[in-house]
Amino acid sequence: MRKNVNLISWGLILTLINLVGSLWIGTLIDVAAYLMVYVGASRMKGVNPLFRQAGGLALTVILLSVINAFLPGDPEALLAEMPAWAWGFDLLGMFVGFALVYAVCEGTRREAEKEGEQELERKMKIGWQLYIVPSALAAAITPFALNFGEQLGLTLMWLAAALLSLVAMISIIVGLRRAGRDLRFDSAGLNES
Amino acid sequence: MTGKDKKVYAILTAILLAVAASWGLNGVYFNRGQLEKPVFLQHRIEAENGAGSSFILYRLQNRTDERRVEAIELPGIEVRGTTRIRHIEYRQQTLDGYMLEIADTESPAAKVSDEQPIVVRKADVRYDDGSRETADIGEVRFYPPSAAPSDLxxxxxxxxxxxxxxxxxxxxxxxxxxxxxxxxxxxxxxxxxxxxxxxxxxxxxxxxxxxxxxxxxxxxxxxxxxxxxxxxxxxxxxxxxxxxxxxxxxxxxxxxxxxxxxxxxxxxxxxxxxDNPSPSESQIRQFVRSGREKS
Incomplete structure (x- = not known):
């Protein structure tokens, strides 16, 4: 089971270090990363229904990443240069990504709660909350750049939100590594590989 | 799915809706600030129709429009060259001033008089992608060139x-x-x-x-x-x-x-x-919006 949790955490690490996410090679890295999350989560579907959901969400993210690679225009395009329907895909991808992080965090938190690992339980709970608030804020701020340009206040707010979101994701990954080390994941229907 | 999960997914949906609203409203506001097509300002220009004569035509274009103007041609007038000499960037548009240099010509169309100048109201714009369009420029009045600079x-x-x-x-x-x-x-x-x-x-x-x-x-x-x-x-x-x-x-x-x-x-x-126009950001926005309302 440790291997599966590690697969999920390595998948998430890969998405973090994928600095060329908008290029073709970046799409391939993303697909590989979410495939790892999918495989890890799918193998843990018997542990907790949230991991089954995480598997499905990871597959959706893979599908959206592939579609995104075929969206018209420059992959580095600003929102201004993208058609409205491409915005829809971006939004959907963002939402599914948030839901995936929730499923992984909450699934792990519940297992920690079951096994009396209170510190880990708290870590996953706070990690998720710390992640979703700045991530949603950054997502909401992004389109304001269309109309108000690179204003210092907006840019700083976006950078602060993105940085907080990154820190939260690192904290979640650290929590997952710890879960792989400390939790037994011995729920019914265990699907150890 | 437990009640808590449902609650969280409901919150996530609310977040999605809020983010979508932010994107949607910004998109609408952005689109309302876009020109339907590039426009020239309304010019009132007097110029001589001969070598050495030049003047500036101003043109507003969306920043998302990647085409570049290669040449501006005036019907009945021989334009020797088009050079962009002013470029002001706004949030959604650029205002460019193109200097048109008039060539010396002996064509019949060049025969003009002070009383009956050649009046040009349209320009043909040629872009770097090969496309062309004709646009209203206001009015340019061409007079016969001076024979030589006066010594008076x-x-x-x-x-x-x-x-x-x-x-x-x-x-x-x-x-x-x-x-x-x-x-x-x-x-x-x-x-x-x-x-x-x-x-x-x-x-x-x-x-x-x-x-x-x-x-x-x-x-x-x-x-x-x-x-x-x-x-x-x-x-x-x-x-x-x-x-x-x-x-x-x-x-x-x-x-x-x-x-x-x-x-x-x-x-x-x-x-x-x-005249050297230097409009503010809000004047540009007002201009674009009123143009969209008229069309």
């Missing part, structure tokens, strides 16, 4: 400021009396343009520069004016917008000065009066 009164310099003021410095080759100054656009420019003699050499401020231009652009221009041999005089000008949309009408006057020297009386065009 001629320009020796000039300048302009970022407050849309400027001057043309003239020198007299012989004692002259400037009797009058005329341009077909003076009446239309009333309230926006003020002309004055700026002979102090250092300032254009013979009157309060902040006051609105009067109804008569020549009110501050004392005529007739004597200029001694080898003496200089400066014709100063100032453009002040009459309202927030006034910047979009651009003047370039080549007024006729009636000059007397001894028994001789001549009509000359030694000075040009150039």
């Amino acid at each position: 009164l001629y320009a020796i310099g000039g300048g302009s400021s970022n407050r849309n003021t400027g001057h043309a410095t003239l020198e007299a080759g012989a004692p002259v009396k400037i009797l009058s100054l005329q341009s077909p656009y003076l009446e239309e420019a009333a309230g926006k343009l003020s002309l004055f003699w700026a002979d102090s050499g250092t300032a254009y401020e013979p009157f309060d520069m902040e006051q609105p231009a009067g109804d008569n652009p020549l009110a501050n221009l004392t005529l007739p004016k004597q200029v001694g041999k080898k003496h200089k005089t400066s014709l100063g000008y100032r453009f002040v917008d009459r309202d927030s949309r006034d910047w979009s009408t651009v003047y370039r006057l080549l007024p006729v000065m009636t000059v007397q020297s001894g028994e001789r009386t001549l009509d000359l065009r030694p000075a040009s009066i150039e």
Whole structure:
């Protein structure tokens, strides 16, 4: 089971270090990363229904990443240069990504709660909350750049939100590594590989 | 799915809706600030139809429009070259000034007179991707070129400021009396343009520069004016917008000065009066929106 949790955490690490996410090679890295999350989560579907959901969400993210690679225009395009329907895909991808992080965090938190690992339980709970608030804020701020340009206040707010979101994701990954080390994941229907 | 999961997914959905609303509203606001197609400002230009003559046409284009203007052509006029000499970036548009240099031509279309100038109201724009479009430019009046610079009164310099003021410095080759100054656009420019003699050499401020231009652009221009041999005089000008949309009408006057020297009386065009539009971000936005409402 440790291997599966590690697969999920390595998948998430890969998405973090994928600095060329908008290029073709970046799409391939993303697909590989979410495939790892999918495989890890799918193998843990018997542990907790949230991991089954995480598997499905990871597959959706893979599908959206592939579609995104075929969206018209420059992959580095600003929102201004993208058609409205491409915005829809971006939004959907963002939402599914948030839901995936929730499923992984909450699934792990519940297992920690079951096994009396209170510190880990708290870590996953706070990690998720710390992640979703700045991530949603950054997502909401992004389109304001269309109309108000690179204003210092907006840019700083976006950078602060993105940085907080990154820190939260690192904290979640650290929590997952710890879960792989400390939790037994011995729920019914265990699907150890 | 537990009740808690449902609650979290409901919150996630609310977040999605809030983010989607932010994207959607920003998208609508952005689209309302986009020009449907590039537009020229409304020009009121006087120019000579001959080699050495040049003037600037201003054009507003969306920043998302990646096409670049390669040439601007005027029907019936031989344009030697198009050079972008001004470029102002706004949030969603760019305002570019293209200098058109007129070629020397012997074609029949070039036969013009002061009384019946060639008037051009449309321009053909050629882009770097090979596409073309015809657009309204306002009005450019082409006069016959001067045979040679007059030795009676001629320009020796000039300048302009970022407050849309400027001057043309003239020198007299012989004692002259400037009797009058005329341009077909003076009446239309009333309230926006003020002309004055700026002979102090250092300032254009013979009157309060902040006051609105009067109804008569020549009110501050004392005529007739004597200029001694080898003496200089400066014709100063100032453009002040009459309202927030006034910047979009651009003047370039080549007024006729009636000059007397001894028994001789001549009509000359030694000075040009150039309007330099520098609209604000909000003026550009207002211009784009009113253009969309009209169409």
